[in-house]
């Protein structure tokens with residue numbers, strides 16, 4: 703995962719804290735704990751990005767870079783405000799059902815076949831993903 707990408711994701715995730723739509727949820731989360739908590743599905747994200755996240759979020763990181771299975775992911779997302787995931791992490795209706803506090807999903811991918819967008823939209827969860835321009839450049843986009 704390259705440094706520039708992870709930093710861009712981090713900034714989007716942080717900016718989601720002040721987003722109008724997620725604001726009330728954020729306030730509720732903040733009342734419960736000082737920082738909203740975010741789950742990282744791998745332990746090999748660059749330190750700079752992770753440190754930046756630490757300033758704004760309580761982090762819970764999966765113990766390997768190989769990937770997390772569905773059951774573990776489901777239980778890890780309990781009480782989480784956000785998740786940093788990649789293409790291998792399937793976030794479907796079953797997983798979402800248990801993730802009632804989840805407000806933001808940041809996926810380190812252009813594709814989002816691993817995300818159940820319909821269910822995500824129903825739950826007003828904000829998705830941040832990578833956009834690849836026809837010319838080959840990449841940037842980030844957040845949307846519901």
Ligand SMILES: *[C@@H]1O[C@H](CO)[C@@H](O)[C@H](O)[C@H]1NC(C)=O
Nearest residue numbers: 763764765766767768770774
């Ligand atoms: C990671 O945590 C899971 C669940 O607690 C455990 O089964 C697994 O052995 C751990 N893996 C490593 C590499 O520590």
Ligand SMILES: *[C@@H]1O[C@H](CO)[C@@H](O)[C@H](O)[C@H]1NC(C)=O
Nearest residue numbers: 773774776777778780799800
């Ligand atoms: C999901 O939630 C149900 C109902 O609360 C619970 O029984 C189940 O253990 C949860 N699953 C996981 C993997 O945490």
